[in-house]
Amino acid sequence: MRVLLTTWAAPGHLFPMVPLxxxxxxxxxxxxxxxxxxxxxxxxxxxxxxxxxGDQAAIAGLPxxxxxxxxxxxxxxPSGWSADLDLLxxxxxxxxxxxxEKQCAVAGLMLxxxxxxxxxxxxDLIVHDVLSMAGPVLGAVLGVPAVGHGWEIGSTLHPPTxxxxxxxxxxxxxxxxxxxxxxxxxxxxxxxxxPSLRPxxxxxxxxxxxxxxxxxxxxxxxxxxxxxxxxxxxVTAGVAxxxxxxxxxxxxxxxxLASLAATEAEIVLAPSGPVAEEGLPDQxxxxxxxxxxxxxxxxxxxxxxxxAGTALTAVVLGVPQLVVPPSPICTEIGHGIxxxxxxxxxxxxxxxxxxxxxxxxxxxxxxxxxxxxxRVRSETAALPSPGALAAELGAS
Numbered sequence: 001m002r003v004l005l006t007t008w009a010a011p012g013h014l015f016p017m018v019p020l021x022x023x024x025x026x027x028x029x030x031x032x033x034x035x036x037x038x039x040x041x042x043x044x045x046x047x048x049x050x051x052x053x054g055d056q057a058a059i060a061g062l063p064x065x066x067x068x069x070x071x072x073x074x075x076x077x078p079s080g081w082s083a084d085l086d087l088l089x090x091x092x093x094x095x096x097x098x099x100x101e102k103q104c105a106v107a108g109l110m111l112x113x114x115x116x117x118x119x120x121x122x123x124d125l126i127v128h129d130v131l132s133m134a135g136p137v138l139g140a141v142l143g144v145p146a147v148g149h150g151w152e153i154g155s156t157l158h159p160p161t162x163x164x165x166x167x168x169x170x171x172x173x174x175x176x177x178x179x180x181x182x183x184x185x186x187x188x189x190x191x192x193x194x195p196s197l198r199p200x201x202x203x204x205x206x207x208x209x210x211x212x213x214x215x216x217x218x219x220x221x222x223x224x225x226x227x228x229x230x231x232x233x234x235v236t237a238g239v240a241x242x243x244x245x246x247x248x249x250x251x252x253x254x255x256x257l258a259s260l261a262a263t264e265a266e267i268v269l270a271p272s273g274p275v276a277e278e279g280l281p282d283q284x285x286x287x288x289x290x291x292x293x294x295x296x297x298x299x300x301x302x303x304x305x306x307x308a309g310t311a312l313t314a315v316v317l318g319v320p321q322l323v324v325p326p327s328p329i330c331t332e333i334g335h336g337i338x339x340x341x342x343x344x345x346x347x348x349x350x351x352x353x354x355x356x357x358x359x360x361x362x363x364x365x366x367x368x369x370x371x372x373x374x375r376v377r378s379e380t381a382a383l384p385s386p387g388a389l390a391a392e393l394g395a396s
Contacts (some may be wrong), residue, residue: 001032001171011216017033022048027394051117052170128146265363296313296319306326342373344362
């Protein structure tokens with residue numbers, strides 16, 4: 001069988017798909033992963049074969065709707081909104097609609113290349129991340145099934161909608177019309193989220209549960225990881241933290257480091273971009289290029305922005321989490337962590353006292369969080385492995 005996976009962004013959207021891609025390859029299937037030029041290095045570094053789709057300059061040049069400014073600002077939207085968009089008010093729905101319309105524009109810039117490759121290579125199955133709107137269109141044009149792949153705790157496991165969950169998004173329908181294809185929904189949705197972290201479904205979903213196998217890139221094991229003399233706290237904004245930073249709001253990463261300066265813990269700062277290392281508190285160690293699946297098992301607490309990759313990796317490894325969310329989707333992920341009991345979430349991002357107090361209390365009494373994370377880990381272990389899901393999809 002030939003399997004074509006599609007994504008529009010790396011590493012955040014690509015990495016959760018890598019274990020399933022590996023499973024298809026290990027089972028002897030031919031696998032290709034398609035994405036814009038900006039994704040190519042991440043695809044090949046994961047040991048997968050890359051296909052370029054779309055013009056990077058055109059994608060980068062897409063206008064940013066003004067409504068999306070709210071996407072990068074702290075906000076407390078109704079818990080569970082990502083699975084039931086009808087929970088949102090009119091202004092919040094405009095933000096989601098603008099997000100969907102932007103993703104449809106990205107898909108429009110990728111589809112010509114995807115279809116040309118698909119007609120030549122003739123895949124038997126399409127697997128696309130939930131915001132890669134080109135995937136279902138490609139499947140409809142080629143006449144092959146498409147499967148959506150969730151990538152976060154709050155993934156919306158259904159096609160993009162308009163102003164209500166039951167209303168199709170015109171920009172999405174237009175992608176099918178452009179190629180003369182009948183609108184076709186994905187035949188299922190791969191969900192790597194443990195059940196206790198999922199928001200309630202807002203509509204019927206054919207979920208394809210899959211065990212979360214953390215993949216955070218490759219790296220080397222540094223000797224200091226095994227050196228433990230005091231509590232260790234990982235502080236990170238993940239691979240996408242800078243994307244959600246509110247230019248008019250506090251620097252959450254700097255605030256976090258300032259808060260922890262009064263603790264006795266060793267602070268491991270895992271930045272995704274440049275950071276001014278001079279002036280950091282003495283107990284801060286900057287760690288680059290160390291995958292979280294290697295780093296986090298040595299930590300007593302991880303403080304992060306609420307990114308899906310960090311959250312799922314930490315919960316699978318049993319590490320308590322303190323979420324400091326800078327955006328609505330990160331807050332939704334934080335709700336899942338809190339609901340499962342595997343961590344805490346701050347309601348304020350501007351209080352060093354509150355952050356220090358919460359982190360200190362979690363380090364002093366970690367067992368409730370560790371116990372909850374262990375329950376989630378057991379829940380995760382009971383889900384089908386990527387290999388089992390690959391076998392199921394390969395047989396269907």
